[in-house]
Amino acid sequence: MSEGPKRYDPVNTGQQSGQLSVGLLGSLSVHLDGAPVAASAPKQRQVLALLALNAGRIVTVPTLIEELWGDRPPRSHATTLQTYVLQLRNALAAADADRPGVRQILSTRHSGYLLEADACTTDVSVFENRVRAGRAASEAGDHRRASEELRQALQLWRGPALVDVRKGSVLEIEAVSLEESRLGALERRIESDLALGRHADLLGELTRVVARNAMHENLCAYLMIALYRAGRVGRSLEAFRRLRSVLNHELGVEPCPRLQNLQAAILSGDPALDVWSVSWSPEEFAAHRLARAS
Numbered sequence: 001m002s003e004g005p006k007r008y009d010p011v012n013t014g015q016q017s018g019q020l021s022v023g024l025l026g027s028l029s030v031h032l033d034g035a036p037v038a039a040s041a042p043k044q045r046q047v048l049a050l051l052a053l054n055a056g057r058i059v060t061v062p063t064l065i066e067e068l069w070g071d072r073p074p075r076s077h078a079t080t081l082q083t084y085v086l087q088l089r090n091a092l093a094a095a096d097a098d099r100p101g102v103r104q105i106l107s108t109r110h111s112g113y114l115l116e117a118d119a120c121t122t123d124v125s126v127f128e129n130r131v132r133a134g135r136a137a138s139e140a141g142d143h144r145r146a147s148e149e150l151r152q153a154l155q156l157w158r159g160p161a162l163v164d165v166r167k168g169s170v171l172e173i174e175a176v177s178l179e180e181s182r183l184g185a186l187e188r189r190i191e192s193d194l195a196l197g198r199h200a201d202l203l204g205e206l207t208r209v210v211a212r213n214a215m216h217e218n219l220c221a222y223l224m225i226a227l228y229r230a231g232r233v234g235r236s237l238e239a240f241r242r243l244r245s246v247l248n249h250e251l252g253v254e255p256c257p258r259l260q261n262l263q264a265a266i267l268s269g270d271p272a273l274d275v276w277s278v279s280w281s282p283e284e285f286a287a288h289r290l291a292r293a294s
Helices: 042-053 061-069 077-095 123-139 143-155 169-195 199-212 217-229 233-251 257-268 271-275 282-293
Strands: 020-023 029-032 106-108 112-115 120-122
Touching: 020 042, 029 077, 042 061, 042 077, 042 112, 042 120, 042 169, 061 077, 061 112, 061 169, 077 106, 120 123, 123 143, 123 169, 143 169, 169 199, 169 217, 199 217, 217 233, 217 257, 217 271, 233 257, 257 271
Parallel strands: 020 120
Antiparallel strands: 020 029, 106 112
8 A cells, every 4th residue: 555645844854763853934844754743732833833943952931931921821831831741742652653752852851841952853953054054155255055055045934934823922033033034044145146147037036025125225235236237227226216215214314325335336337336245335345446447
């Protein structure tokens, strides 16, 4: 008899037997050796998500209580929390009834609970490893490898972080932090692609990303330079005007000096724009401009 299809596991990349894989970059996905682990109760999923985000580190009881109930825990909060942990252990055992000790993947410590790091892999950890590799490649000037590492990191995302998990104050901060990391990886990948001369291919993506992040100066700068290099000077300057209008209206401030310097360079058709980097300070841009003019 043939085996039925298994559910998609976003972090099952051939790890050793007995591994728990947890997907957090989108909907919560939990598998033990490829078999789905049932975790359907909202607070049970909160506990699991918080433990998975801190795999290999103890999550203290007070932190779990804050996440689940804020500053108004029920009188029975200690017993209720123990029940959620027991339910998670039962779900692990049900997913792999033939493996003894599977419950100990989620261990009890003196001050809280811990998912054992050597038995748990998350898409967050894979994402962070690839982002580090991409950053190192970028800093070494290997833009092709940087672009590929960061592209693979971003492909792990299946939607907003923890999109189907109820979030208390702790998980809300974690989700915002993950989204900031995602945006940072996207910025660095776009900069690597610009360095590789892929400006024309980036225009559609950048237009969408800037529309969703209307006050993000770096992303606007990438769009401006991509449009300029694609021969669309008017649209490049219009992107600057839109950013300036939003910043003036929402915050009462002007774009940063880097962006103003970039606008002036576009207006003058400065040759240094062919190698311009968003990370340059105004002084660095001026130095590159002088070097190319000499």
